[in-house]
Amino acid sequence: MTRKISFSEAVNEAMKLAMRKDPNVILLGEDVAGGATVDHLQDDEAWGGVMGVTKGLVQEFGRERVLDTPIAEAGYMGAAVTAAATGMRPIAELMFNDFIGSCLDEVMNQGAKLRYMFGGKAKVPLTVRTMHGAGFRAAAQHSQSLYALFTHIPGLKVVVPSTPSDAKGLLLASIFDDDPVIFFEDKTLYNMKGEVDEEFYTIPLGKADIKRQGSDLTIVAIGKQVHTALKAAELLKERGIETEVVDPRTLSPLDEETILASVEKTGRLIVIDEANPRCSAATDISALVADKGFDYLDAPIKMITAPHCPVPFSPALEDLYLPTPEKVLRAAAEIIGDETIVTV
Amino acid sequence: MTRKISFSEAVNEAMKLAMRKDPNVILLGEDVAGGATVDHLQDDEAWGGVMGVTKGLVQEFGRERVLDTPIAEAGYMGAAVTAAATGMRPIAELMFNDFIGSCLDEVMNQGAKLRYMFGGKAKVPLTVRTMHGAGFRAAAQHSQSLYALFTHIPGLKVVVPSTPSDAKGLLLASIFDDDPVIFFEDKTLYNMKGEVDEEFYTIPLGKADIKRQGSDLTIVAIGKQVHTALKAAELLKERGIETEVVDPRTLSPLDEETILASVEKTGRLIVIDEANPRCSAATDISALVADKGFDYLDAPIKMITAPHCPVPFSPALEDLYLPTPEKVLRAAAEIIGDETIVTV
Amino acid sequence: MTIAKSQTKSITQEKAKWMYQKMNEIRQFEDKVHEIFSKGVLPGFVHLYAGEEAVAVGICAHLSEKDYITSTHRGHGHCIAKECDLNGMMSEIYGKATGLCKGKGGSMHIADVEKGMLGANGIVGGGFPLAVGAGLTAKLKKTGGVAVCFFGDGANNHGTFHEGINLAAIWKLPVIFVAENNGYAEATPFEYASSCQNIADRAAAYNIPGEIVDGKDVVAVYEAAERAIERARNGQGPTLIECKTYRNYGHFEGDAQTYKSSEEKQKHLQELDAIVRFRKHLLANGLVSEQELMHIEQNVAEAIEKAVEFAENSPFPTEEELLRDVYVSY
Amino acid sequence: MTIAKSQTKSITQEKAKWMYQKMNEIRQFEDKVHEIFSKGVLPGFVHLYAGEEAVAVGICAHLSEKDYITSTHRGHGHCIAKECDLNGMMSEIYGKATGLCKGKGGSMHIADVEKGMLGANGIVGGGFPLAVGAGLTAKLKKTGGVAVCFFGDGANNHGTFHEGINLAAIWKLPVIFVAENNGYAEATPFEYASSCQNIADRAAAYNIPGEIVDGKDVVAVYEAAERAIERARNGQGPTLIECKTYRNYGHFEGDAQTYKSSEEKQKHLQELDAIVRFRKHLLANGLVSEQELMHIEQNVAEAIEKAVEFAENSPFPTEEELLRDVYVSY
Ligand SMILES: Cc1ncc(C[n+]2csc(CCOP(=O)(O)OP(=O)(O)O)c2C)c(N)n1
Numbered sequence A, B: 001m002t003r004k005i006s007f008s009e010a011v012n013e014a015m016k017l018a019m020r021k022d023p024n025v026i027l028l029g030e031d032v033a034g035g036a037t038v039d040h041l042q043d044d045e046a047w048g049g050v051m052g053v054t055k056g057l058v059q060e061f062g063r064e065r066v067l068d069t070p071i072a073e074a075g076y077m078g079a080a081v082t083a084a085a086t087g088m089r090p091i092a093e094l095m096f097n098d099f100i101g102s103c104l105d106e107v108m109n110q111g112a113k114l115r116y117m118f119g120g121k122a123k124v125p126l127t128v129r130t131m132h133g134a135g136f137r138a139a140a141q142h143s144q145s146l147y148a149l150f151t152h153i154p155g156l157k158v159v160v161p162s163t164p165s166d167a168k169g170l171l172l173a174s175i176f177d178d179d180p181v182i183f184f185e186d187k188t189l190y191n192m193k194g195e196v197d198e199e200f201y202t203i204p205l206g207k208a209d210i211k212r213q214g215s216d217l218t219i220v221a222i223g224k225q226v227h228t229a230l231k232a233a234e235l236l237k238e239r240g241i242e243t244e245v246v247d248p249r250t251l252s253p254l255d256e257e258t259i260l261a262s263v264e265k266t267g268r269l270i271v272i273d274e275a276n277p278r279c280s281a282a283t284d285i286s287a288l289v290a291d292k293g294f295d296y297l298d299a300p301i302k303m304i305t306a307p308h309c310p311v312p313f314s315p316a317l318e319d320l321y322l323p324t325p326e327k328v329l330r331a332a333a334e335i336i337g338d339e340t341i342v343t344v
Numbered sequence C, D: 001m002t003i004a005k006s007q008t009k010s011i012t013q014e015k016a017k018w019m020y021q022k023m024n025e026i027r028q029f030e031d032k033v034h035e036i037f038s039k040g041v042l043p044g045f046v047h048l049y050a051g052e053e054a055v056a057v058g059i060c061a062h063l064s065e066k067d068y069i070t071s072t073h074r075g076h077g078h079c080i081a082k083e084c085d086l087n088g089m090m091s092e093i094y095g096k097a098t099g100l101c102k103g104k105g106g107s108m109h110i111a112d113v114e115k116g117m118l119g120a121n122g123i124v125g126g127g128f129p130l131a132v133g134a135g136l137t138a139k140l141k142k143t144g145g146v147a148v149c150f151f152g153d154g155a156n157n158h159g160t161f162h163e164g165i166n167l168a169a170i171w172k173l174p175v176i177f178v179a180e181n182n183g184y185a186e187a188t189p190f191e192y193a194s195s196c197q198n199i200a201d202r203a204a205a206y207n208i209p210g211e212i213v214d215g216k217d218v219v220a221v222y223e224a225a226e227r228a229i230e231r232a233r234n235g236q237g238p239t240l241i242e243c244k245t246y247r248n249y250g251h252f253e254g255d256a257q258t259y260k261s262s263e264e265k266q267k268h269l270q271e272l273d274a275i276v277r278f279r280k281h282l283l284a285n286g287l288v289s290e291q292e293l294m295h296i297e298q299n300v301a302e303a304i305e306k307a308v309e310f311a312e313n314s315p316f317p318t319e320e321e322l323l324r325d326v327y328v329s330y
């Protein structure tokens, strides 16, 4: 049975079901409960996460399995890596993905590489949940979308869901995956509602989802930008252009087949990625198609990304920083060769 | 006057000249001198860098300007950021680029963003010198080429030289640049010799160099892989194929014009990048051409990169990990449509 | 380690007035931001310094423009104590073009390098290495300046605490590490997250002096700072000062603060209020008259009103600012 | 803090033989690697443990397979003390398919998770958080196991030292932090890089016991470890043991070691040699006979020769290994 719940409720539900299913699933992070050792909060949380995403978990699973940590990202992330390698199935929350600067080694050189360096004699079933995304007026150090850094690193899987329902199924798949997964949650999507199945279900990592079918133009969009793509597709439809919107859902592994098949059908590709443009997921997808899908292409591949600058604080500037349907339309006009599209 | 010196001597000479020119230039890092406080090494080094690249600097400039640091990358890298912002012009050595896991925050969230977050009211004339590259049998945590991570981050400049002469001129330009620059030195190039001018000279950041002219095929290659490209070009010439080898020299900023002009001439592009393939410099350059150079292209864009795996220790495997002229030939055969090329 | 008690009359009348003014500026600035934020006008995250005024002011009373400070996500108080412009600060929090950072930084990144203020910082623990760098410049260039690193009890468990203090200690840099132990890091008690009883206890691990002061007694903070800064300026290296304090508001605006008990709040917000206590101290010691104090309070209120007005009437930054200041060349 | 002296006869005969054997295995293994490396046969960086045998062996003598250790770039000794297979180790160092990690890890990443050996580590300071994680599993799963983190004096200034020990302390995890203070990190003296006099002094910052032992006296190490491990197994949390030791070779093979004085080398390599001292101790206390000791020495020598032979006769990994073990699915 499905019912409408928010993105953050869907994430919460996934964790709850995972913890019920497997006693080895634990959660660690800063204030994932909050109020540790406060007398009146022994079995209750103070916060349940900085954005309330982990609410209720400490009540159900107790402070042994829902561990508040000090502000020591390297410490608890490294601990999560070997907890995973020695029999637990930890979910470690990196509050904002921007804080990876404090624990990249634990993720990149330990978690991602253990299995390979040990010749296959270890597995690291670790899920790192982390918030990303601009548009929250949170400025340069709390607004980045850093999934490209992780996608670059072999040994990691990278998931960026765009809807509540995907978030739940992908998070459950991530938690029960035997490799380290970095799971991105866009903070500006938390309040978004959608139909979500009550039951335990997983969505396989590495399978893209076609969020809209179309035959004239392919847009591959990441995370929240799937919604920008869908809005642009609506506007394009008014001009008679049928847009296919592909949501890769996981950047690593990437569902190359679905992307290539779509471009084979449409002959045109726009990639929307709100991250910075250089060495990004946008360039990654573009380069894939410029190689394996070259013969399908009727026009240049366009990328709609953030500019090459940090995320500005001022709302006036941050709004300019992000991709918009209008920017997509401009690119579409260019590759379709119809300037009137811009003015839809 | 030029004379033949090694890559590491060229890097050393650049630092020496910079320190002579400007008393604000200081050098910090682990064992950049070595032997700090050892009685018989007051004015002498124990090592002069783990690979000897900073030899002789402490003798000339003293321990006030050549600072051995504890193993505290976050500490000294962050210190270098504000030393730069408050009037020094530091060169901070990150021994292996793999160690960025210990100090990414200082580079990404502080050094790269200060100027922007402060509305332009600071500059950060910091140069981070760091070793990269596979082929040294140094295994997964000492062999990565992580320039894509840095190129992704706005506010940083990224330099990857391929010859002694470029290394010297680019390092001097980096040191006297007013923005933070990450300067990559391939450890397997240190012993490579080349003609280098004795004098102080700079090579502008953001200018590619055409290392070989050709009209049939463009190879853009990064760092050491320029030499793979040149070897492949020799082999291709035997088949009558004229290859243009473009060395971007700096990945950020990237000389888009030179790359696009070359592809306009040749109609074909191969990118060689020994880093891992996803969200890489290879995909970055490919995506650039798939957009702005699409109309020049006669064939798919090929990327010769490492596979999506950590760097293996075993020589037998590491040799398979790296790009080779043979792999380039295979790609060339494919996009030129002449299978006989492979067998050159 | 014993908690240092404040001596009398170490502070000149002029300094005392400055301190009282700055403490009031901070309190009123924060109360005003709290008020405006609750109306939904302000963008983003805001962390208020109200309650901790004695720390920033007691320390910065010794500093001049050649001295640097590094700050935290809770940076407004440090900015004001380091004499950043109130209009420019408020405007920055609004994201306006007239902000100290042209609206690009916001509350968590207010900076004024010329004033020696190296920025609020969105990264907990980010300030330790940055203070070391400013101290290194001071030492190498022999400016006579010092660098002060303000940090929270939460930051005291971050790796940069260890690396930064060790570096400053071995290089004998003129750096003062000032712990603002307000008992909580977000919703997590200091006692849970820290294996030490006092942050100052950790000074011994670096062979540097560690001192605990009542961080709500501005005179005590002032005096501890004096000792530390003298050591620093004399080339004797860093000191760690732990100020026991309390934040009057939540971690950020919107925090329900369920982790605080009402007795605790009551005690701190009323009995122990740093401004009330300093006011009494000044009057009791005849340093400043009641009239002068009221005059200061009123001037401050006006200045804060003006700052809000200035911010509200300022324009937002325009499009060309988006890609400016990424590099020196653009 | 005083340096703990070793008591007599805390060690059973059987244990004593095991310890003597392991110490000899380490010494001879490393001497052999040194010899082969100098012939240019071995690829990459190699960091030898010779001289520090008493530390790894004195600690690991208390451990079984349910206990975990984390190691360093100088990991051969830890591997051997944790009973990793000598053939598999040597083969790994050669980069052969029969290596413990199929040749993919090499000297800096030898691991055997089933034996509780969580890997040598190319990242200085990398082991602290990893040991905490193993300790966390032990606590949550109530395995009765402990985790030992071996680390160098250089690592003691890395941020992970601070974060890892604090975490283990607040969570009262069964982790033992074992400092191998050999006086140098690469070419940098401990005294220069560390603001503390002893690494064990830093234990106080985490409210945990800190103990200094003569790290070249295997009995002293054994006894200190016993106390710490008992505490850990009893749920009393972590201990920091500092072993004062010395590395006989350079930082890595190829290091000219200009930073060492010849008196220092002489003293350590001769007078203080841990194996010689343990040998004397065993004989003096009548624990093991001269004949038995010689027998052990000879067996070890043979085992090392065999290991080299095994490694040399093993094949290199083949192409399909390149992309295997990146993920569980391939
Ligand atoms: C590296 C990092 N981790 C986590 C956070 C999220 N965060 C912001 S403030 C804060 C609590 C800081 O506590 P404390 O240092 O005591 O300062 P206070 O807020 O009490 O002034 C946390 C966890 C962050 N900004 N940076």
Ligand SMILES: Cc1ncc(C[n+]2csc(CCOP(=O)(O)OP(=O)(O)O)c2C)c(N)n1
Binding pocket: B030, B071, B073, B095, B099, B102, D072, D073, D074, D122, D123, D124, D125, D151, D152, D153, D154, D155, D156, D180, D182, D184, D185, D186, D251
């Ligand atoms: C994070 C990191 N920084 C620097 C290095 C380079 N490095 C390898 S070993 C070493 C010295 C380590 O010294 P110590 O911890 O005392 O161990 P020892 O070699 O003496 O056993 C250094 C600096 C590294 N591997 N990792």
Ligand SMILES: [Mg+2]
Binding pocket: C152, C153, C154, C180, C181, C182, C183, C184, C185, C186
């Ligand atoms: Mg606090």
Ligand SMILES: [Mg+2]
Binding pocket: D152, D153, D154, D180, D181, D182, D183, D184, D185, D186
């Ligand atoms: Mg050492």
